[in-house]
């Protein structure tokens with residue numbers, strides 16, 4: 001499945017458990033010797049929710065949130081669902097050719113990102129080459145958001161890994177660059193922790209919207225253009241992030257994993 005070209009191998013383990021670990025995730029994700037994807041998504045039965053979801057990046061790292069994949073779950077299951085993740089319970093509802101997901105409230109404190117020591121996060125007093133003073137925000141996973149005049153002029157493939165692996169981020173970080181065209185419209189790109197440049201990053205869109213709202217740059221409802229397409233973000237009554245966008249089922253079948 002994919003969400004705006006951010007692609008996944010989704011393993012439906014609701015009927016029978018499937019073992020997954022870093023090595024197996026890397027092997028599946030390999031685009032030359034495996035099936036090929038940005039993330040591996042393991043769907044299991046839920047205890048107090050309809051289903052559970054675990055997420056591995058293509059580098060084998062297990063993480064707690066994946067926005068685009070969360071929209072794929074109600075499409076796969078065929079109905080609205082509550083989803084237990086390592087970052088908490090999410091609710092995803094079918095909508096048009098995809099879904100709307102309540103991704104919860106963003107967190108901005110240095111130790112919630114996490115960052116290795118106390119510092120301001122709105123913005124961080126740090127710079128990497130031409131990228132400086134990002135907003136740090138956690139939306140179930142760690143993100144930096146840099147607002148820039150031209151997203152296509154930034155060498156993200158060079159700066160992304162330097163920032164991702166900077167020791168100031170004990171759990172590494174996702175890296176987003178965004179240009180605000182209007183209070184209700186921005187364009188963005190993402191270097192993903194554990195996956196690199198992707199066509200779209202759902203949590204990146206959530207983080208960028210939350211950062212823009214925090215800085216007073218964005219309206220409570222916004223259209224975000226990513227390389228793979230457009231997501232819509234809105235702020236709920238309790239400040240929660242409501243993300244809407246497509247989720248596409250490409251192929252289903254048995255595979256010797």
Ligand SMILES: N[C@H](CCC[C@H](N)C(=O)O)C(=O)O
Nearest residue numbers: 066067068141192193202203
């Ligand atoms: N690379 C992210 C996980 C996948 C996020 C992205 N695929 C999304 O749609 O949110 C991380 O390590 O936190």
